[in-house]
Amino acid sequence: MRILFLGDIVGHPGKQAVEAWMPKLIKRYRPDITIANAENVAPNGRGITERLAEALFDAEVDLLTMGNHTFDQRDSLSFIGSDRRVVRPANFPPGAPGQGYTLCKVGQEQIAVVNLLGRALMGDYDDPFREADRILAEVGTQTSHIFVDMHAETTSEKAAMAYHLAGRVSAVVGTHTHVQTADERILPGGTAFLTDVGMCGPYDSIIGMTKEGVLHKFRTQLPTRFEVAQGEGQLHGVVIDTNERGRAVSIERISITPDRPFDSW
Amino acid sequence: MRILFLGDIVGHPGKQAVEAWMPKLIKRYRPDITIANAENVAPNGRGITERLAEALFDAEVDLLTMGNHTFDQRDSLSFIGSDRRVVRPANFPPGAPGQGYTLCKVGQEQIAVVNLLGRALMGDYDDPFREADRILAEVGTQTSHIFVDMHAETTSEKAAMAYHLAGRVSAVVGTHTHVQTADERILPGGTAFLTDVGMCGPYDSIIGMTKEGVLHKFRTQLPTRFEVAQGEGQLHGVVIDTNERGRAVSIERISITPDRPFDSW
């Protein structure tokens, strides 16, 4: 099975980048399933709306994962609870709207897509390590193709999750920092790992936001309203191939920027 | 001028990796100056000793930068204060031993090497943005070749520093997360930028430490003594070329791992 995963989609420029390049990516990579992290797709970079989710599904994204901004848009509480194509972090306290993983048919196979939040330097969520174990106990009987989006700040917690799950899932890829790392590898047991996939969003920006806003905050420590930057987009993703036993056999990073345009690949 | 910079050297395996590959790197890249971040070279991964600094100088590292672990080894307080080849973060409070930047002769030129600590999710240091401005006012009259190691946790603070200094320094490269990012670019004004260079240390590890230790901590939340992992090494660095006006003309990542050995490059 070939999985195409795109990192945090940031604002309108991020959505546009996905809409523009997805057809080409599909043509080139012919993925069996496409997944994207959509926690920043709202116009202000915080959360998602139902309309934007629909637009991403229209752009050939099959499933969406989320992160710490999952519920930042008011209306998202209800729609996230009712759409099986949206996966929110599994380690919110019980009772949160939505689901922490979803099972999706891919040809004759199934894949389980899991979303987890890190806690180190992030927030007070449930233990993602035990939550991962609990989910594996549930889905392990149904499929051996398991994809994990570990949305976390620190490199150590993301790597720890990858080793925690090594040999038990197909892939653990990190999101949240909005910068792609260069450490893709396949861990013993056949689990693909990349510390951070990076984002889809405006290129001339700081993690998708205007440079002016972020610099104002760091320089003045005054309250600052961050805004999604405009201009040319970039897109970051990863392509993972698994064998019939759900183990990863390859992992390849995708990085499209104005400096590295799609056609130059 | 060609600058070779290596990321955080972790423990004995990190030192060995530098000793083993530096001759080959020098042969291939012919750098005019070699710099390495040595904040983790002590056997326990925290700080540095005079003896280890000497070993790195013997291994053809010209200058050392540091980070949040600068003073973790007792004896380092005095030696760091007296060796002009060691640069510690400039934004410690005044009175800290050592120097926040150093000027070094490179052929007919000079280069200023600056070390800064981020604060976001890190610690209570002086403002790195104003400290950078202060240093530039001092060294700007002496050279236009200025290399900045921004040792920080978050991608946003590292990018903010790069944009803060864009057009005013030759390069801003990040360290601290121990994972190389894939976002090298040259910002307008001729400033090379990479969010994180990554580390030199054991490959089969979590950020250089044993997987068992890091996993024990995340799973149990009990006090855990982290230990540097053993086994095969990896090395991460970056090569930056500047023109005679000190502006970057190219930036290239180096990543040597057991999966990507030196000779396969």
Place this chain on the structure above:
Amino acid sequence: MRILFLGDIVGHPGKQAVEAWMPKLIKRYRPDITIANAENVAPNGRGITERLAEALFDAEVDLLTMGNHTFDQRDSLSFIGSDRRVVRPANFPPGAPGQGYTLCKVGQEQIAVVNLLGRALMGDYDDPFREADRILAEVGTQTSHIFVDMHAETTSEKAAMAYHLAGRVSAVVGTHTHVQTADERILPGGTAFLTDVGMCGPYDSIIGMTKEGVLHKFRTQLPTRFEVAQGEGQLHGVVIDTNERGRAVSIERISITPDRPFDSW
């Protein structure tokens, strides 16, 4: 000199408590100067407006100190920069609107009122310890009556500031946690100290906010809009007497709640 200081005024109930009890407090204690921390007086508990500042001045508060919420209301940037009766934390980066201390005439004497922000578990401000030293060097030639509002999270940083300034200022009192501590004392050298003065605001609340909102946040980790609670008020303050050399000779806590009404004192 007798100084009356009131802790963080929270929302409308806090303002009402000050308006209701200030005349009685003045009658009973006959303070030479009245100061209050007003960082939470806005209707949503975040920041201040010019109109609210005027209302507090009308209620016989002579000077206002602030905290981490200083600039949360849009229009406060300009008014805080122009009213000498408002003191914002001195250790914002240079260029922030307003002033970090003010000198105020009290009979034949003068008093300097200083506001500082802690950094531990709070934010990335300038070093409050060196900033305090800098201010003392400026005002020390003009008066020996110096009152410091140290707005900080941790007990250790507030006590550290008190000891840092012991014998050099009249008083260091803490604010920010909204709960009064019971550790008032006079440190060697004649510096009055209280870790936290506590707040003026609604009694049936969690730190001034509705219990429902705060509990929702802790239980669900979902985005939550905190709102100032309503109902009966409480008021917390401190009365400090200094001698002609500006050293404290007494410190007394004030705590008025529905369970400990003013008249029962």
Place this chain on the structure above:
Amino acid sequence: MRILFLGDIVGHPGKQAVEAWMPKLIKRYRPDITIANAENVAPNGRGITERLAEALFDAEVDLLTMGNHTFDQRDSLSFIGSDRRVVRPANFPPGAPGQGYTLCKVGQEQIAVVNLLGRALMGDYDDPFREADRILAEVGTQTSHIFVDMHAETTSEKAAMAYHLAGRVSAVVGTHTHVQTADERILPGGTAFLTDVGMCGPYDSIIGMTKEGVLHKFRTQLPTRFEVAQGEGQLHGVVIDTNERGRAVSIERISITPDRPFDSW
């Protein structure tokens, strides 16, 4: 039932204060049960040893609660797991040595003593709110006398826990900040609450540690070995009376310092 609870015992001076004043406290208050938080009783202020626990039991402390430093002493892992008189935070991940609550016979009654850790600005523990609910479901059938030591940093999380449990437990008292707060009250439903009990330890100190050490850390940001201060002690505690239905009818703070000696009460 009358419960006497003492806050964090810090080092040798803290143990001495308890040994010196406990007989007098027992004589004056005649408590039915005595409990103390012992997370800092080790000579370096971090954790506990079996020998020190025995010394506290010899000093008429019936039960010990702990906190974030529970397991800082190596040998404590085994003894804490085997002594029913020691209660460690219940919201460590499952598998941690020891117990999160204990049931203790008091005359014809029983009392359940619960220890919880806050997470806000503290650490990545399990959800203390759900853990409290879980424990109440277990012990609620056995007794209605339930005492909770909520060891946490922020005033808001401690108050939130008190309101979460109001009407369901006899008392929620906070520990950890080492400074007693002045906000004792009885919440609707008969639950006694005090944000922080304060510590038992050296008076001339910053939260029990030498002023010099803590000031060195804040002023220099250099690695600093904190040491328990010496000299005269202080003791802080709380006395709570419950009725036969386990509801609190009174709460009284105890604060003994060199400035407020026992005999002056």
